[in-house]
Amino acid sequence: MEADGAGSDVEREDESVIELLRDRFRLLTISIAEAQAKRNDLEISLPIAACIADLAFKYTEQLAKDLELFAQHASRKSINMEDVILSAHRNEHLATSLRSFGTDLKSKEAQSERKRKKPSRKEDKATTSVVHIPDN
Amino acid sequence: MEDANTFDPDLVHAIFKLVWNRRALERERNEGADALDIQVGAGASKKNRPTYANANALKLSCELLRIFITEAVQRAATIAEAEGVSKIEATHLERILPQLLLDF
Numbered sequence: 001m002e003a004d005g006a007g008s009d010v011e012r013e014d015e016s017v018i019e020l021l022r023d024r025f026r027l028l029t030i031s032i033a034e035a036q037a038k039r040n041d042l043e044i045s046l047p048i049a050a051c052i053a054d055l056a057f058k059y060t061e062q063l064a065k066d067l068e069l070f071a072q073h074a075s076r077k078s079i080n081m082e083d084v085i086l087s088a089h090r091n092e093h094l095a096t097s098l099r100s101f102g103t104d105l106k107s108k109e110a111q112s113e114r115k116r117k118k119p120s121r122k123e124d125k126a127t128t129s130v131v132h133i134p135d136n
Numbered sequence: 137m138e139d140a141n142t143f144d145p146d147l148v149h150a151i152f153k154l155v156w157n158r159r160a161l162e163r164e165r166n167e168g169a170d171a172l173d174i175q176v177g178a179g180a181s182k183k184n185r186p187t188y189a190n191a192n193a194l195k196l197s198c199e200l201l202r203i204f205i206t207e208a209v210q211r212a213a214t215i216a217e218a219e220g221v222s223k224i225e226a227t228h229l230e231r232i233l234p235q236l237l238l239d240f
Contacts, residue, residue: 014158021151024144029205032141036209037224042216044209044224051229052208056201059240060148063197064155068187078188079152084196091239094203101199105192 022057029053063087081105143198145191152189152197160186208236 037044070083211232
């Protein structure tokens, strides 16, 4: 009785959060869809763009569920890139293009880490030569 | 050409978290229903903690969603062009929908 009341309040909050997310999602989707249509010198009718947006939103919810299941299946608590690539298994081209995107991301990360390490070493050398800093 | 056409990872993360928290709550309720088994106690608390997402996985998911929308529009555009129309309408979307859903 009381527990049910609290539960439905949480659900109502959830509903408004979902609506907000859905609206933001719709705006982003419509801008991507319109840009894509322009590249073909075409226009896209607004209700159709909204339709694609809602479809993509449902797909995202389904994706979240699938990713969670994959991670759980691998006894993990967090989603990683392999899970996302696995969720694209139905289409070979899709999986391949995601995999190469993922490899790019990893290599960019590795590069930026190396850049971070190099300057910090140079800074250390510079400061120790000028000022005597006690070792930590 | 504007290249600001990627999804916001935070938005995608927010949607994921919403779904995961909802499922974690459901699991709690389900386990509350059959809370007779004491052995399940230790395992239950682990399962109820919601899932997290890796930063790269989020970026990859954004890319996946962007491809989904791009594919949908591109395929519908092909049909619209074949018809010689300059605007993508419902009939074009209808025809590509089954294959799109099968591919994703």
